[in-house]
Amino acid sequence: MSGKTSKRAKAAKIREILDTEGAAIETNTQGFNDDRYESVANLENYEALKDEARAIKEDAIERLPELIEELTAAVEANGGTVYLAEDAADANEYIESIAKDADADSVAKSKSMTTEELDVNEHLESAGVDVVETDLGEWVLQVAEEAPSHLVAPAIHKSRAEIADLFEDHFDPDVPLETAEDLTNFAREQLADQIADADVGMTGANFLTADSGTMALVTSEGNARKTVASADTHVAVAGVEKIIPSVEDLQPFVELIGRSGTGQDITSYISLLTPPIDAPTFNGDRLGDPDDREFHLVLVDNGRMAMREDDDLRETLYCIRCSACANSCANFQQVGGHAFGGETYTGGIATGWEAGIGGEESAEEFNDLCTGCSRCTEACPVKIDIPWINTVVRDRLNRGEDPDTFDHLVTGLTPDEEPAGLDLQKRFFGNFATVATLGSAFAPLSNWAAAAPPSRWIAEKLLGVDRRREMPKFTRGTLRKWAKGREPPADPEREVVLLADTYTNYMHVERGKAAIRTLEALDVEVHVADVTESGRAALSQGMIETAREHAETVADALEPHLEAGRDVVMVEPSDLAMLRNDYRRLLPEEAFDRLSTNSYEVLEYVFGRLENGADLDALADGDGEEIAYHSHCQQRTLGLAAHTEAILDEVGYDMVTSEVECCGMAGSFGFKQQYYDVSMAVGDDLREQFTTPETEDRRVVASGTSCHDQLTDLLDRPATHPVELIAPEEE
Amino acid sequence: MSQTTNESPVEQFTTSLAEIEVDWTTTGLDDIESTLTALIESPAVGVELPIDGVTLPERVETNPDPTAIRTATTGVTPATLAIADYGSVVLESDPNGSELMSLFSGTHVVVIEESDIVGSMAEAFEALGPHLREERGDAIVATGASATSDMGALVRGVHGPKHVHIVIIES
Numbered sequence: 001m002s003g004k005t006s007k008r009a010k011a012a013k014i015r016e017i018l019d020t021e022g023a024a025i026e027t028n029t030q031g032f033n034d035d036r037y038e039s040v041a042n043l044e045n046y047e048a049l050k051d052e053a054r055a056i057k058e059d060a061i062e063r064l065p066e067l068i069e070e071l072t073a074a075v076e077a078n079g080g081t082v083y084l085a086e087d088a089a090d091a092n093e094y095i096e097s098i099a100k101d102a103d104a105d106s107v108a109k110s111k112s113m114t115t116e117e118l119d120v121n122e123h124l125e126s127a128g129v130d131v132v133e134t135d136l137g138e139w140v141l142q143v144a145e146e147a148p149s150h151l152v153a154p155a156i157h158k159s160r161a162e163i164a165d166l167f168e169d170h171f172d173p174d175v176p177l178e179t180a181e182d183l184t185n186f187a188r189e190q191l192a193d194q195i196a197d198a199d200v201g202m203t204g205a206n207f208l209t210a211d212s213g214t215m216a217l218v219t220s221e222g223n224a225r226k227t228v229a230s231a232d233t234h235v236a237v238a239g240v241e242k243i244i245p246s247v248e249d250l251q252p253f254v255e256l257i258g259r260s261g262t263g264q265d266i267t268s269y270i271s272l273l274t275p276p277i278d279a280p281t282f283n284g285d286r287l288g289d290p291d292d293r294e295f296h297l298v299l300v301d302n303g304r305m306a307m308r309e310d311d312d313l314r315e316t317l318y319c320i321r322c323s324a325c326a327n328s329c330a331n332f333q334q335v336g337g338h339a340f341g342g343e344t345y346t347g348g349i350a351t352g353w354e355a356g357i358g359g360e361e362s363a364e365e366f367n368d369l370c371t372g373c374s375r376c377t378e379a380c381p382v383k384i385d386i387p388w389i390n391t392v393v394r395d396r397l398n399r400g401e402d403p404d405t406f407d408h409l410v411t412g413l414t415p416d417e418e419p420a421g422l423d424l425q426k427r428f429f430g431n432f433a434t435v436a437t438l439g440s441a442f443a444p445l446s447n448w449a450a451a452a453p454p455s456r457w458i459a460e461k462l463l464g465v466d467r468r469r470e471m472p473k474f475t476r477g478t479l480r481k482w483a484k485g486r487e488p489p490a491d492p493e494r495e496v497v498l499l500a501d502t503y504t505n506y507m508h509v510e511r512g513k514a515a516i517r518t519l520e521a522l523d524v525e526v527h528v529a530d531v532t533e534s535g536r537a538a539l540s541q542g543m544i545e546t547a548r549e550h551a552e553t554v555a556d557a558l559e560p561h562l563e564a565g566r567d568v569v570m571v572e573p574s575d576l577a578m579l580r581n582d583y584r585r586l587l588p589e590e591a592f593d594r595l596s597t598n599s600y601e602v603l604e605y606v607f608g609r610l611e612n613g614a615d616l617d618a619l620a621d622g623d624g625e626e627i628a629y630h631s632h633c634q635q636r637t638l639g640l641a642a643h644t645e646a647i648l649d650e651v652g653y654d655m656v657t658s659e660v661e662c663c664g665m666a667g668s669f670g671f672k673q674q675y676y677d678v679s680m681a682v683g684d685d686l687r688e689q690f691t692t693p694e695t696e697d698r699r700v701v702a703s704g705t706s707c708h709d710q711l712t713d714l715l716d717r718p719a720t721h722p723v724e725l726i727a728p729e730e731e
Numbered sequence: 732m733s734q735t736t737n738e739s740p741v742e743q744f745t746t747s748l749a750e751i752e753v754d755w756t757t758t759g760l761d762d763i764e765s766t767l768t769a770l771i772e773s774p775a776v777g778v779e780l781p782i783d784g785v786t787l788p789e790r791v792e793t794n795p796d797p798t799a800i801r802t803a804t805t806g807v808t809p810a811t812l813a814i815a816d817y818g819s820v821v822l823e824s825d826p827n828g829s830e831l832m833s834l835f836s837g838t839h840v841v842v843i844e845e846s847d848i849v850g851s852m853a854e855a856f857e858a859l860g861p862h863l864r865e866e867r868g869d870a871i872v873a874t875g876a877s878a879t880s881d882m883g884a885l886v887r888g889v890h891g892p893k894h895v896h897i898v899i900i901e902s
């Protein structure tokens with residue numbers, strides 16, 4: 001398969017990372033994520049600040065060429081120089097020339113992802129200049145000769161004990177180093193002299209303001225300050241996207257960046273430097289003249305100007321590298337950046353950065369770890385649609401594939417809009433609606449066939465469906481058929497069209513029936529749409545054109561219903577998220593707006609009916625039954641978990657809720673052989689929460705189909721959809 | 732971060748300082764010297780405060796050499812602004828070496844006038860914007876001690892000071 005890692009090899013690599021780095025990564029990222037929730041909750045105008053931050057970045061990237069000129073003029077007026085480097089080689093050569101001009105033997109460096117991107121250290125070392133990383137995490141990695149596993153906390157995959165062992169092996173210290181304090185003191189002492197001796201101080205820049213030539217550095221250790229203050233020559237290396245118009249524009253970012261990343265309200269130091277800085281130099285045994293300080297700004301393009309022209313990748317340039325998208329990602333929390341990351345960048349947004357800098361192939365190995373669960377989108381301080389960037393790059397990778405020898409097997413069986421060489425696994429899961437239609441028609445024969453050992457083996461070999469997973473069971477007879485010819489309520493208050501998704505129509509038909517009974521009990525006449533597939537399955541595999549076809553079919557099929565004044569109701573949150581959000585990218589604006597504003601999740605709709613005076617007593621009584629409820633990831637991003645919880649509570653259930661970002665199944669992700677282990681590791685947190693003494697006997701309730709499948713595999717109790725808990729019995 | 736709105740800026744500021752575990756002392760103009768004397772541990776370095784009639788205690792070396800800066804136990808420098816919501820102080824660079832003396836010492840004693848405390852980050856940037864554009868200076872928004880979690884737990888005192896003590900001069 002064109003030199004790519006096989007599914008089995010990938011599974012093995014992920015397994016190893018889970019075993020060696022998983023525990024430290026999980027503790028640290030989940031700690032950051034919990035602290036983020038707490039810290040942003042204390043920020044009154046959080047949403048407004050995000051909007052402001054986003055607007056500033058949109059404007060800055062739009063006006064970038066002009067801002068580069070303005071910044072250059074400002075820096076030069078301040079007494080510095082500016083070099084615009086086209087690519088890594090160009091930047092490195094220039095940086096080397098500065099080191100040579102300064103007669104430098106050594107460079108002290110504060111943490112900078114952009115210099116990692118350029119491999120500046122390697123370049124300088126090969127030119128005979130020593131480089132020392134001064135951020136403790138980066139220094140640990142320099143000693144260990146490892147790559148960062150996280151944007152902000154690069155050594156997050158290493159435990160305290162591992163760092164102690166590393167120092168023990170490498171430095172053989174006189175006294176044993178045990179506590180974090182011991183390790184910190186030891187590192188500080190090792191670094192103090194090296195920083196003092198360095199001839200050049202190198203930093204990145206979190207932001208650059210065009211109006212004054214000021215750079216903002218966000219740190220906590222004080223190493224950036226020391227790096228700049230100690231050497232007479234300061235070099236700052238920054239991507240061109242770091243430029244914003246004015247000093248005042250820094251404010252929202254200063255308030256958001258620490259909270260979003262590590263959950264600190266603010267980091268210890270926000271350095272606003274307008275270099276060369278005004279401090280005296282260290283000149284041997286006396287202080288020297290501040291005017292002796294030199295400053296060189298290296299602005300790096302390296303693919304960024306082209307990203308700016310790319311309608312789908314452009315948003316990546318708004319990224320402030322806070323790490324929220326990684327910390328809030330259920331998969332990242334298990335595997336970290338060594339699996340979920342490329343050459344330089346890590347987490348969900350790494351796909352955008354790596355693809356923009358090194359081409360789509362640079363994101364190929366890890367891109368599928370983004371399941372599109374969307375939990376990162378509300379965490380991102382600049383509101384980047386990170387899942388979309390992953391989907392687009394996946395689509396481009398699909399299209400770039402060589403034709404595949406198995407292709408004749410699927411031609412005709414799964415007609416779609418995708419290129420001939422598309423990976424069979426993607427094609428299978430992306431066209432699940434077609435598979436489901438056939439499966440349902442042949443049930444129970446198809447279930448028996450899917451469960452029989454040879455078939456599971458074939459499914460794993462050919463499609464990469466993990467044999468430990470049980471495929472969802474088809475039912476003979478669909479929801480649509482069941483609903484046909486039902487007697488509508490005599491004098492309905494409202495009419496809705498139920499868009500029964502693939503699962504609800506063909507497999508979990510019971511929840512569809514419950515949805516219809518519930519709506520009817522609240523005086524709603526229900527029509528079942530003639531269409532099932534929203535396009536979610538295809539979109540999740542990066543099959544954008546196929547997803548668009550589905551979106552258009554859905555829009556056409558629902559049009560007469562909308563014309564008749566009916567609301568659209570859906571059971572499956574991931575399909576609702578298509579209509580509410582993703583169709584923005586797939587349909588003309590007007591069609592999108594219409595579907596988006598008129599579609600509802602079933603319990604959201606019930607909530608609305610009750611608010612408008614419908615009779616709660618028409619619903620089943622919870623009677624104090626103890627339940628454990630897990631809301632769906634996309635449901636939470638849509639802000640809809642609360643509706644379900646309120647109703648379950650209202651009708652009298654005694655409820656506890658889960659506290660995880662995602663169940664780990666995420667559509668078809670957990671079925672895939674290469675990701676089974678990650679999926680189960682993610683699910684483990686949910687399993688733990690639902691098997692405590694307080695929860696182990698509770699009935700499990702979940703809103704998403706894939707959460708159902710996952711919960712069924714994790715626990716030995718079945719899961720029920722909330723609508724089945726409130727649906728009245730059939731009369 | 733302090734959220735109570737009916738507190739005065741100085742009350743909000745000290746509430747925030749308590750949250751981030753930074754000590755502070757409020758003092759009148761007349762008592763500043765004795766307040767500082769009590770807080771300073773030798774060897775100490777510092778920068779004269781831009782306040783009429785105030786001089787630093789004699790123990791504070793105001794014209795130190797690089798070694799004195801690197802080995803000082805206490806560094807005394809003024810802050811030009813404080814941000815109540817965050818417990819932050821704004822430290823500017825100058826040819827006297829404020830940046831060096833606030834950074835290299837084990838304990839940083841920061842002196843701020845009560846009238847220079849603003850409520851929010853937005854207010855701080857309203858002042859910082861024109862200032863940085865005109866003066867082209869450097870300003871560190873410093874909040875608490877230098878810190879790291881890179882070694883497996885939170886440790887204070889990394890490359891910068893381990894302790895910060897804020898002295899607020901009442902207006």
Ligand code: SF4
Pocket residue numbers: 151260318319320321322323324325326349379380381382383384386
């Ligand atoms: S994409 Fe958003 S959340 Fe992720 S690192 Fe960038 S700014 Fe932070």
